[in-house]
Amino acid sequence: MPYVKIELTREGVTREQKQTLIKGVTDLITNTLNKDPHLTHVVINEVELDDWGYAGEQVSVLREKGITADKK
Amino acid sequence: MPYVKIELTREGVTREQKQTLIKGVTDLITNTLNKDPHLTHVVINEVELDDWGYAGEQVSVLREKGITADKK
Amino acid sequence: MPYVKIELTREGVTREQKQTLIKGVTDLITNTLNKDPHLTHVVINEVELDDWGYAGEQVSVLREKGITADKK
Amino acid sequence: MPYVKIELTREGVTREQKQTLIKGVTDLITNTLNKDPHLTHVVINEVELDDWGYAGEQVSVLREKGITADKK
Amino acid sequence: MPYVKIELTREGVTREQKQTLIKGVTDLITNTLNKDPHLTHVVINEVELDDWGYAGEQVSVLREKGITADKK
Amino acid sequence: MPYVKIELTREGVTREQKQTLIKGVTDLITNTLNKDPHLTHVVINEVELDDWGYAGEQVSVLREKGITADKK
Numbered sequence: 001m002p003y004v005k006i007e008l009t010r011e012g013v014t015r016e017q018k019q020t021l022i023k024g025v026t027d028l029i030t031n032t033l034n035k036d037p038h039l040t041h042v043v044i045n046e047v048e049l050d051d052w053g054y055a056g057e058q059v060s061v062l063r064e065k066g067i068t069a070d071k072k
Numbered sequence: 073m074p075y076v077k078i079e080l081t082r083e084g085v086t087r088e089q090k091q092t093l094i095k096g097v098t099d100l101i102t103n104t105l106n107k108d109p110h111l112t113h114v115v116i117n118e119v120e121l122d123d124w125g126y127a128g129e130q131v132s133v134l135r136e137k138g139i140t141a142d143k144k
Numbered sequence: 145m146p147y148v149k150i151e152l153t154r155e156g157v158t159r160e161q162k163q164t165l166i167k168g169v170t171d172l173i174t175n176t177l178n179k180d181p182h183l184t185h186v187v188i189n190e191v192e193l194d195d196w197g198y199a200g201e202q203v204s205v206l207r208e209k210g211i212t213a214d215k216k
Numbered sequence: 217m218p219y220v221k222i223e224l225t226r227e228g229v230t231r232e233q234k235q236t237l238i239k240g241v242t243d244l245i246t247n248t249l250n251k252d253p254h255l256t257h258v259v260i261n262e263v264e265l266d267d268w269g270y271a272g273e274q275v276s277v278l279r280e281k282g283i284t285a286d287k288k
Numbered sequence: 289m290p291y292v293k294i295e296l297t298r299e300g301v302t303r304e305q306k307q308t309l310i311k312g313v314t315d316l317i318t319n320t321l322n323k324d325p326h327l328t329h330v331v332i333n334e335v336e337l338d339d340w341g342y343a344g345e346q347v348s349v350l351r352e353k354g355i356t357a358d359k360k
Numbered sequence: 361m362p363y364v365k366i367e368l369t370r371e372g373v374t375r376e377q378k379q380t381l382i383k384g385v386t387d388l389i390t391n392t393l394n395k396d397p398h399l400t401h402v403v404i405n406e407v408e409l410d411d412w413g414y415a416g417e418q419v420s421v422l423r424e425k426g427i428t429a430d431k432k
Contacts, residue, residue: 001296006292022130050260056242056246071323091277098269100168196402198398245381270361310417
């Protein structure tokens, strides 16, 4: 009985990327734990940049300063 | 000190249905555990259909295929 | 696709009370929203009294002072 | 590795108030637990008044009755 | 800034399986969204079988009846 | 109506530190948003080191390598 919540900053994640995340997490759990995928639910929660704080600052402020979360 | 989170797909739940859920859960906890209802908070979170995955597929895709969550 | 999380202080909730909560919440959602119960998951999380704060105080401290959460 | 979720009713919280909450919680954790703030994430979730229930009633209904959550 | 919570029934998940889930989810998010993995946190929550309800029944009861969550 | 969840790795947080966190968060919300503290609940969730992943690795593994979360 797995339930997965994915929280992300709202920064242009597409419908296709969401589907990739949902499929990928479900397959990972099915393959790792041998769970019936019909018992796996995945919920994505996109969070506004004013509402996510990192190291004490709003992500909206970090983005204004040019600081991204991109992989280097 | 109970706190309850109810997550649902956003599919036309009315204000009255939300009130029924809030009242029903609060009464259930009050009656089962003898808790003061003034210490019980219930939060409903409606989730977009693109953001909920079931068995590896977005619910929006399942609905397009005519697959519902209705009781049979 | 409902998912429900119930958070309670750990104060002797029995297995039967948990079953009553699970059955009651599932029936409430099934009846109110006409949802297939096979898509409803309920998770109970019991929280230690040191880990729940109310009005700025640990519940363990409130209990030591004789303050309960019982219905009056 | 701290993660903090703050859930509030959506009642006109400003961007500056959110920044105050994020900074305050991060500093509190840094100072209390000696944690690197770069490992602390804070997420604020504003909840519609129809979606928050207190003592079995929607907060939207409580507000219509003139009942507030203000400090006395 | 992703945060992922994975909730599972406590049924003998090993340390290695947890590591596989953590690595797999982090890689999936990194590759799909191009996110710096140093900003991705994954939290696993194992839930006792008495505390997880499915279709109105405790999973502990379902297991006693021989009903599993295994992939068919 | 605020509810706050604080998730931390389980690494020797004392009862007094928990009380400091609960009092500090409650005061912060009361002062910033003018909320009645009797409507503020804070829940602390300590997570085992095998169950928290950072940058794709279990915190238990990071600690074995001598990598801490301490403020520098």
